[in-house]
Amino acid sequence: MRSWVLEALIEVICHGQYSNLYLKHHLKECPSKDRALATHIFYGTLQNYGYLNYCVNQYVKKKIPNRVRILLLMSVYQLFFLDKVPAYAIVNEAVTLTKIKNPSLSGLVNAFLHRVKQKDILLPDQEEEALSILYSVPSWLVYMWKAQYGIQQTKTMLSWTQQILPIYVRRNALCSTIEDFENSMFTSIQDDLYIYHGNDVAAHPYYQQGKMSIQDIGSYEIACFVDAKPGMHVLDTCAAPGTKTMAMAERMKDTGQIVSVDLHAHRVQLIENDAKRLHLQIVKALCKDARDLENLGLFDRVLCDVPCSGYGILARKPDIRLRMKPEDMDALIPLQQDILERGSLHVKENGILVYSTCTINKKENEKQIQSFLKKHTDFVLLEEKTIFPNKGQDGFYMAKLEKQQDSLL
Known part of the structure; x- marks a missing residue:
């Protein structure tokens, strides 16, 4: 099991794989009885990557191969944060894994893990x-x-941001009943949202039959915030992989139309595949740049869930920590402005424009809306909310704007 975790961490840390996608495609390679613990160690190591490196650096002064360093990181995580795993088992497994490809360093690994203590780690005074x-x-x-x-x-x-989040699923009310979800695999959270107590959602019959989808609380709240009604025409400008699109389509009882736009053809295919799996007819997926939406017409609801820095989802996607740069955040702001600007051109009179992100940063959130409203007096802010990261939930921001009638301008 720890061998699988080591290889998974190497793929994410050294080769740039996305943690959630790697688990989706490779968790099945881990023995089923070990998957929960393996996932815990995998995510926990990534969430504490900086701290664990700091701990290793206080004891290990020589340069060591990335493979050995990552093995030390995951081992320290287990020693410091997993009370139910015996220390001797962690140390013995680490030494065994070291001997496979780096036998000359097995003594260093053994000595370090016997010596390192959390209480001895000195933090800066600032x-x-x-x-x-x-x-x-x-x-x-x-x-x-x-x-x-x-x-x-x-x-x-x-x-x-350090918590290990549960798996949430959204019930498709169009082809399932509440009674279907009244069993030990599910715990109801709100409306049609449940905690899933299994490991591989995609292997569950309900998923394959279109009765449920993976969706986190914040993402679901944004879909609800749009308040799309049956029969409406809705535009989702940055839609892939389609999670919010599908939630809105289900809430619309599969009547009306949702045009879901994404820049990349392979991601548009994800939207189409999910609509088919969920037996939804009203979703029309298009390969388009969200900054070029000509000829799409006007809509009752427009959702601009824009690319963002992702600071609100550090718990769910801990590999973001490995690549965070302040200049990346600043580069996203003009793109967000462009998408919001273009999306606003397709809102009917009395229609609703929703802007949302999965980040906690006023530059990308409140200040974007303030800047937009200064330029567009034909829109008024109806509601905005920030969902801060808290127990069992990521962080999100959403703002709802209404397009006013010409006669009221």
């Missing part, structure tokens, strides 16, 4: 720098969140 290390995020993010939301909210968010 609070922001200490938080950066402790929660494995760049110090600039800590300073930014502190400036925008205050130190207490920042500490709370950082704490929740």
Whole structure:
């Protein structure tokens, strides 16, 4: 099992694989009885990547191969954070795995793991720098969140970005009943959202029959926030893989039409495949740039769920931590503005425009809406909300704007 975790972490850390996609395609290679623990170690190591590296660096001063370093990281994670796993088992397995490809370093691994203690790890005196290390995020993010939301909210968010989130599924009410989900595999959360207590959702008959889909709480709330009614025409401008599109289509009782746009043809295919799996007829998927929506006409609802920095989903997608750069965030802001601008051109009078992100950053959220409203007096803000990372939930932002009638301008 630990051999599988090591190879999975190498793929994500060294070769740039996305953690969630890697699990989706490769978790089945891990013995079924070990999958829950393997997933826990995999995500936990990535979530604590910065802190674990800091711990290793305090003891290991020589340069070591990436494979051995990653093995030390996952082993330290288990020693520090998993109470029910015996220390001797962790150390013995690490030494065994080292001997396979790096036998000359097995003594170093053994000595380090016997010596390292969490209580001996010294953090900087500066609070922001200490938080950066402790929660494995760049110090600039800590300073930014502190400036925008205050130190207490920042500490709370950082704490929740370390949680291992459950798997959530959305019930397709069009081809299932509440009674179908009244068993030990599911725990009801809200409306048609459930915690799934299995490992491989895609292998469950309900998934294959179109009775359920994977969807997190924040993503589901955005789909509900759009408030698409049966018979409406809806535009989803950055739709792939289609999770919100499908939730809206189900809430619309598969009447009306949803035009779902994505830039890449292979991702458009994902939308089409999911609509087919869920037996939905009203979804029309198009390969288009969200900044070029000509000839699409006007819609009752337009959703701009824009590309963003993803700071709200660090728990769900911990590999974001490995590649976070402040300049990437700044580069996204003009793109977000363009998508919102183009999407607004396709809203009917009295129609609704929803802007959403999966990040916690006022530059990408509130300030984008403020800037848009200054340029567009024909839109009014009806509601906005920030969902901060908390127990069992990622962080999201959403704003609802209404297009006013010409006579009211």
